[in-house]
Amino acid sequence: MTSPAVTLAGAARTGDRRALGRLLTEIEARTSTGRAALADMYPSAGSAHLVGVTGPPGSGKSTLVAALASRVRKQGRTVAVLAIDPSSPITGGAILGDRVRMQAHAGDAGVFIRSMAARGHAGGLALATLDAATVLDACGFDMVVIETVGTGQGEVAIASLAATTVVVQPPGLGDEVQALKAGLLEVADIVVVTKADVPGADQAAGALRAMLTVGAQHDRMAGDRPRPTRPEVLLVSAVEGTGVAELLAAIDRRAPGAAGDRRDAARFRDQALVRAETQLLGLVEERVRTRMQSGEARSRLNVEAQAVAAHEADPHAAADRLLDLLMGKNGE
């Protein structure tokens, strides 16, 4: 049984870059070929270190990822990059410009870079990001770096997907109060202050270090209460090449099986479980959306939307009725 999906998956796994590029298109477009290939490849994925890189637009994510990739290659390891940029909510079009910073790696078989448009998905990622990462993982890349859309304070989805989350903070964005706020910084495993060659970078790193460690002495006494992560804060200048080796070392310390102790293994199991649950919830949501767009559900959605818009039905009750319809509880 050599379906086109299995042929494509097989070719991608043996290093055929065109096949891999094509396969990622199938994955992105949510085709049946893409799904069959993913099903074929899923069992052999799971050994790559998934690293998320997020931070504000223009903070230096792409430049940092390119520098990181060079470092990984120097050590003889391979790396794949998924670089996500936003889609227009108006036209669906997109400018995918992250490659501009990464073109030095062209022609190196140990690096594979793929841009992805978010295609209407919120949270800084595309719907198919995790599936695409799984494919790259199954193709044997040692590290898969996911660069999110430029994010602000609240796009924490990457943390439930990546094994290690790097939050990039350029200098000059705000005072210590910004570092006190809840959200993105709370889920960072590593915080990188980029543009370390720019005046003010030291102070920014200092402020982040001070504020992110507030309350750290209470972590041990917190018991089962959830606590924010206590990230390392690193200064990096990708232009001058300083701090990149330290960043890679910090990332590697968090790689699956790096320390090899039992607590580590437990952490990875927990993470994998959280990741799987998040992924499943996302896929269920996607399926609900898709089913709502066709057949009887579509016309009932129109009817309910009109009633809600006219304030004749309340939105929560209407949503319940639509869900009942999807689940076959028509009540008729």
Add this chain to the structure above:
Amino acid sequence: MPDRPIKVLIAKPGLDGHDRGAKVLARGLRDEGFEVIYTGIRQTPEMIVSAAVEEDVDVVGLSILSGAHLTLLPRITGLMRDQGMTDVLVTAGGIIPDEDVPVLREAGVAAVFGPGTSIGQVADYLRANARPRGT
């Protein structure tokens, strides 16, 4: 998925740094609903083809104002042929004399858009001629 956006690589081969046209076109195609990958200036043919392979684009749009189009563009289409990318549409734009157009067409460049071409014209051409895929 017939509604999948058309993916276009906009690249500048060679040594000229005049990227205003490429950027304006990239932005214009974005507004026309295309997904545009922009790779910046001073790209070698190898870099461009490598990006086209990894991104699995439907169209490669080459912007060139240096006068080296008769050398660089056939090299790019040649590398693409080597990769079996015969289903990818290649177009060019920039300062390209009329008498060079047949030579480029012979080399596999499907269309040459000179000065004065509107973004709408380019978008319509790409919609009509880019391969439909991912179904």
